[in-house]
Amino acid sequence: MQTAHSPIWPGVLGRFTWHDLPFVRAWENPTASEMIGAAAASLVIIGFVVTVTLLTRHRAWGRLLEWVTSLDHKKIGIMYVVIALVMLSRALVEAVLMRMQQAAAVGDPGFLSSDHFSQLFSTHGSIMIFFMAMPFLTGVINYVMPLQIGARDMAFPWANSVALSLTGGGAILMMVSLVIGKFSTGGWSGYPPYTGLAFSPDVGPDYWIWAVTLGSIGSTLSGINIACTIFKFRAPGMTYMRMPLFCWTSLCTSILMIFAMPPLTVATALLALDRYLGFHFFTNDLGGNMMNYANLFWLFGHPEVYILILPAFGIYSEVVSTFSSKELYGYVSLVLATMAIAVLSFTVWLHHFFTMGQSANINAVFGIATMTIGVPTGVKIYDWIWTMFRGEVRFTVPMLYSLAFMITFVIGGFTGIILAIPPLDYVFHNTLFLVAHFHNMLIPGLLYGLLAGYTYWFPKAFGFRLNERWGRIAFGCWVAGFYLAFMPLYVLGASGMARRTHEIFQPDFRPWLYVAGFGALVLLAALAALIVQLVVSIRERDANRVFAGDPWDGRGLEWSTSAPPPEYNFAVIPHVDGRDPFYDGKRKDGYYQRHVAYGAIEMPRNSISGVVIGLGATAASFGLVWHMWWLAGLSMQLVLSALIARSFVRGSHRTISAAEVTATEHRWHAALDADRPTPRACELSQRNTGLAEIPA
Amino acid sequence: MTQPSLRHAGINLGGTQEDPNADAESGIFGFWMFLMSDAVIFALLFAIYGTAVAATAGGPTPRSEFKLDSALIETLLLLTSSLTVGMGVLAMKYDATRRPVFAWMGVTLALGIAFLFMEWHDFSTMFSHGAYPTRSAFLSSFFALVPLHGLHVLAGCIWMLVMGAQVLAYGFDTRVKINILRLSLFWHFLDVIWIAILTVVYLQGHVS
Structure with a gap:
């Protein structure tokens, strides 16, 4: 029947x-x-x-197609950030739902079923890491880094487009899981044997496996691309030790991606073999060993933390230096600290499972290694403070985020030291204390940083400044919301409340859960303020244009172009002779030098094949989730065909004629000549048209 | 694009090295990085194999399943194919006519296909003993590691056919040359992985 x-x-x-x-x-x-x-x-x-x-x-279909098939690193960067913001909205709403459930569920089942609650914490974590944080930072690096090193594009523009569509495909799969079927209940780390066939025969873990796999392959490609660009495409004179610090952190992040994403791919692939073909890697029977999964996953998972945080460190370095009108203090120590963090990040993965049966000595080694990471991080905090010292600090929105970060992140670091001590971890593990700790690292260490970067570089990307007032409101809500939502979780965790709890039987927890729930609503208001800010800024865009391209008296080469920059970035590739080439350059006469005529420039043509590969891989994943083998097979053939077809394409570049380049450059120079230089005191007013006044 | 001033030492784009080296330099360098991340995947599968080799769950063991004679033939096939692919690349550099390149690449392809047939034969022999990947963690990890290498060889064979078609269509233009160089790097890489498989899987299985 x-x-x-x-x-x-x-x-x-x-x-x-x-x-x-x-x-x-x-x-x-x-x-x-x-x-x-x-x-x-x-x-x-x-x-x-x-x-x-x-x-x-x-x-607008034509324009959409123009965008998604583009190989321009700037458009790809913007599309990454759009994906991130859309996914942020969903995952934040899920967080609010969870907080509401826990606040309502003291001695009561609450309004969410336990299965639904488990899906929520699984999607919230998976989305925030793989489809909010990763696309956000990849997008910002994509947009900014080539401009900072004086390049016209990434090393592999086509692979860039493939990586974007794979990440986008993973995000689509996450959204589809809301409508058809349901998501995994195994958390963002998807530990077997629970996520194996024996305990979770439904489609949930399969959605998780394939969405994460698409994201991780995309990130591996991005990592290779970013690293190769930095190694090989720096402008003449841009030696390693002259690179802006954001490029250094991008380089370290990309190296981490190259080495740390493969373990995740292996973990999800082996779990898929267990689930689809009956292998025995992580099952309870026939020799399976789930500790292998824990090791593989955290061999990815811990470097991942630094993949997420390092780009934000780079952004803070740029922001603090620019808005203090001072050279970055301790540049060399910041570079060394970044490299040290990148190396150490591979030596601490075991602290994610101190309690899973290693000997005390092994735990001690990893605990000490974990605490060691605090040293280079501390160096960085001091460097930023010394950069501000005796500078002319301007409290703009990106600077406010940086200050909030420095204070909040240090608190998170202290609780990290507590968790790094194995005997204490035995007490705190799996409680809300841990949840509070990693949100305390990731919200200031990633979200504030990327929002600072978003506010800081938005005028460069779109040619107008974001509304300052709504930016401050959003900032206030993000910071107040964070403290309200997560400080109570430290108390609850220290009192023994387990994480991922659907129903609470301890009435003493109620007030803290109410405060945390209120904090979650404040965070939701922060997101709303961010959306309002965008809408208001777009409406008022004509009054806030900064076409000249340098609204903040910037230091790096990215500010030396018009805003938005032309497709080719630099009509003439700049020569670099110092650490802040643009800041020092514009203080000498004749930096904005107009040439009579410019040469023609070759740029990559749009290509549809990246999108075909991304959507094909998504369809194949969907087919695998639902056991629609015909769909999986056909889609994989489509992916392979698109790959081969692309390798036959010749003439993948188009030439921007010398006349067009000359006209574009002359239009910009005419604007520069007409602009009145803006003193820093007026940089937040409509007088700021993007030409910085050079104080005598 | 900026023109990197260095020339990549390993690039045999032309006898005089006067071809545009810029694309080649970053293109080959990026491929090295891809190989590095692929090597991480294999390294992890070797590690998993190492932890699972004793987990035979009362089923077939390394000693009962691995045949050194066929592993030796497979090794010889692959090592020879590495020589021939290298000769093909040298022919492309110094001769750049189709015939010698096709001849060397054809031999490489034939050796690769022969390797795949040998490997398939090994697997079906194992299956006939009931040594399926579903039998134990040991066999699971074996069938994740060794066939993944086989899949790479298959991908290399398909890639070789595609490059043959491109040579027919475009001759030896820069992109074809760069991609043949990448293909040869890939092929040598598979050789390195195979040596590790021979040592860690087959030889170790035999002495244990």
């Missing part, structure tokens, strides 16, 4: 049943939990329909 639980058409639709639709589940069992699931699915569908309608009404 057909029921909602039996496969509809197994040959074509695999294991899909009507029961996999959240609407059907909500119809059959109209609890609050199922209704929320159905509402979330509706939001995805409505969002999709609205996007399609708007694109059609504004006849």
Whole structure:
């Protein structure tokens, strides 16, 4: 007999049943939990329909295609950041739901089923790491780094497009899991044997496996691309020790990506072999050993922490130096500290499972290694403080984020030292103390940094400044919200409340959970303020244009172009003779030198094949999740064909004619000549048109 | 693009080395980095194999399954193919006519396919003893490591066919040359991995 639980058409639709639709589940069992699931699915569908309608009404499909097929590092960077912000919105809403559930669930089942709650903490973590943080930092590096080293594009523009579409495909898969089927309940780290076939036979872990795999392959490609660009495409005179610090942190991050993403790929691939072909890597029987998974996952997972944090350190270095109008203090020590952190990050992975049965001596070694990382990090904090010392500090939004970071991150670092001591970890592990700790590292150490970078470089990318007032409101909410939401979790964790708890039986926890819940709402308000800021800024864009390109009296080469920069970045590749080439250069006469005529420039043409590969891989993953073998097979063939077809393409570059380059450059120089230089005191007013006044 | 001033020592783009080296330098360098991350994948699979080699769960053991004679033939096939692919690249550098390049690459391809047939034969012999990957963690890790190398060889063979078609279509233009160089790097890399497989898997299995 057909029921909602039996496969509809197994040959074509695999294991899909009507029961996999959240609407059907909500119809059959109209609890609050199922209704929320159905509402979330509706939001995805409505969002999709609205996007399609708007694109059609504004006849914008052509422009969308122009963007997604672009190989321009700047457009790719912006698209990464768009993915990150969309995914941030979803994962933040999920966080609020979890906080509300826990606040409501003291001695009460609350409004979410335990299964739904588990899906929420799994998607929240997976999205925040793989589809918010990773695309955000990859996007900012993509946009800024080539401009900073004086290059016209990345080393492999086409691979860049493939990496973007793979990451985007993973994000699509995450969104699809809201509408069809359900997500893993195994957390963002997906530990087997729980996520193995024996305990989780449903589609959830498969969604997790393939979404994460797409993301990790994309990140490996990005890492190779970023590292190769920095090694091989620096402008003449840009020696390693003259690179802006953001380039150094990008380089270290990309090296970490090259070495640390493969362990994740291996972990998910072996878990997939267990689940699909009945292998015995991590099963309980026939010799399987889940410790191998824990080691593989954290061999990725710990360097990943520094993949996330190092770019933010680079952004803070740029921001603090620019807004203090001072050379970065201790440049060499910052470079060495960055490299030291990158190397040490591979020596501490075991502290993620102190309690899983190693000898005390092994725990001691890894505990000491963990604490050692605090040393180079401390060096960095002092360097930033000394950079501000006796500088003319301007408290702009990026600078505010940097200051909030320095204080908050140090608190997080202290709690990290506590957790790095194995005997204490035995007490605190698996409690909310840990949850509070890593949010205390990642929110200031990643989110504040990327938001600072977003605010700082936004005028460069779009040609107008973001609204300062809404930026400050968003900043205030992000900081207040963080403290309200996570400081109570330290208390709760130290009192013994386990993480990922669906229902709480200790009435003493209630006030702390209320405070944390309120903090989550403040964080949601911060996101809303960020959206309002964007809308307001776009409306007022004409009053805040900075076409001349240097709104903050910047230091690196990225500020020496118009805003937004021309497609080719630099009409003439600059020669670099110092650490702050643009800051020092514009203080000499005739830096903005106008040439009579410029040469023609070759840039890569758009290519559809990257998108085809990304969407093909996504469709193949979807087919694998649902056991639609025909779809998986056909899509993989499509990916392979697109790869081979691309290798046959010749003439993949187009030439921007000398006349066009000359016209573009002359238009910019005309604006420079017409602009009134802005003194720093007026940089937040509409007088700032992007030409910095040089104080005598 | 900026023009990197260094020339890559390993690039045999032309006898006089006057071809545009810029694309080649970053292109080959990036491929080295890809090989590095691929090497990490193999290193981890070797580590997993090392932890699982004793976990036979009462099933087939390394000693009962591994045949040194076929492993020796496979080694000879692959090592010879590394020589021939190197000769093919040298022919491309100094001769740049199709015939010698096709001849060396054809031999390489034939050796690669022969290797794959040998390997498939090994696997089917193991299957006939009931040595399936689903039998134990030892066999799982064996069948993740060794066939992954085989899949790489298969990918190399397909890549070689594609490059043959490109030579027919475009002759030896810069992109074809860079990609043949990458292919030869890939092929040598697979040789290195195989030597590790021979040592860690087959020889160790035999002496244990």
